[in-house]
Amino acid sequence: MGARISQKIAKTLIWTIALTVIIILMAIIVFILYNGLRVINWTFLTEIPREMGQQGGILSPIIGTLTVTVLAVVIAMPFGIGTAFYLAEYTRGGAVTRIIRFCTESLAGIPSIVYGLFGLIFFVTTLGLGWSILSGGLTVAIMILPTIIRTSEEAIRSVPNIYREVSFTLGATKWQTIRKAVTPSAVRGIANGIILSIGRCVAETAAVMLTAGTVLTMPESIFSSSRTMALHFYLLAMEGTAMDKAFGTSAVLIILIFFINVVANALVNRFVSKGH
């Protein structure tokens, strides 16, 4: 009987805790959306911020976020996917592979503020790129590299071995096999990883603060400094003078992250239902 009772107690407790946690977490999202959606309208999305963001919209932070993200993903993609192919197809272990693995896993753990410090001293100062979209994009590119490597490698490894064997049997070389037999089946999984890393770029704050700067005017080129949405939201929230704009910005961020997740999940589900 004791076992039955303790099972009852444990089950009730775990149900209560889990539901409470999920309610609290969802409440955060609902709270932000409830207060933020009222602020969002066409002018909010298409006007440049005025008076330190207290008036106007968030067009330039939107542009800042998009350009930093696109740059980071475009720069990180070849390195990330290339590394994944190397780890999944070209090596069976050995010292070099172990070192590469150690380095990618270590890169994954470095805090974004340390990436910010590095970007500041390396891209902004040493390479003379200044506080700019380019410096921010390069810094965030290194940050998202481990995510792309890990998800792409998983996608490549999940391609059934029979694909490779059949391709080799037909006389294809390794490169032909990878290009024609492996890549087409792995491409959805790889895309899923890329999209998740886009989410990380959009959410990043500390690293872009130290590398892309906080300028609110429209960037003219990738050498201009620009504030991203996450940083704009942070600065508004800390100043506390334009809470409505802060809510609006964070709601835009959450909606963006939501769509990124939906697209990533759709890719994975199609991937699974195709029989992999």
Add this chain to the structure above:
Amino acid sequence: MKNFKEKLSGRVFLTLALFSILALAVITIFILVQGAPVIGKHGFAFIAGTSWSPGNGEFGILPMIIGSVAVTLGAAVIGVPIGICCAVFMAEFAPSLMRTIFRPAIQLLAGIPSVVYGFWGLLFVVPFISNHLGGLGLSILAGSVILSLMMLPTIISISEVSIIVLPSTYKDGALALGMTHWQTIRSVQLPAAKSGIVAAVILGLGRAVGETMAVIMVLGNATAIPSSVLEPVRTLTTNIGIEMGYAEGEHRQALFATGIILFVIIMILNISAQYITRNKSKSLKIK
């Protein structure tokens, strides 16, 4: 031509893969070169010094080390048990409909910018602490609560997976021996999934130690050593985040040196997580 392409593709992939090594090396070297002079000059006093006063050339980061440890431990005390409970719930108790709703929701929560959590903390947690427990509200406790919320998605999803991937014979065997579902979870499934759960916790802790912007908003950022969890505190990350914007000369170097200490702490956490996950497959077989 065929052979050439073969060789070239292999080389290209290897070269791309070597970039990670280069990146980690360059990051380490640049942070070290910037910060090492300050550590060299102040020596042990940099880590053990209790006064941070850049204007007077005093750079002691002990209060920040204590701050980081206190906030992270607090987050672990709140977040780890709750996270494991939620993982057990998701893996064993939740009806499948709930699971299909909660899984993407947890994934969404993991992707939300950390500043959103900080903002929520500033508007709800800080006033709540100030009204009900006293003090300013901007405190270790507020930081711990926010970080524990941020850690939860990581801990829940990885722990859940490490429970789900256990061979079904573990559970079936235990149930066949007459154990209740809860006894099976407690004495068979959780111990077997231990290494995965520990790795999840370490990853979550790493995220907590490294978090900057969200905790700046709720910690109060005082540079004194706190005497209770209701007092404001500054962590290693927030020290950099707050002051880097205007620091110059030795002050700036001292912030890079703060980055070195942070880097070392994170590397220790990373290496232990890597070590634990690597031994996972072995320990499963022995059991």
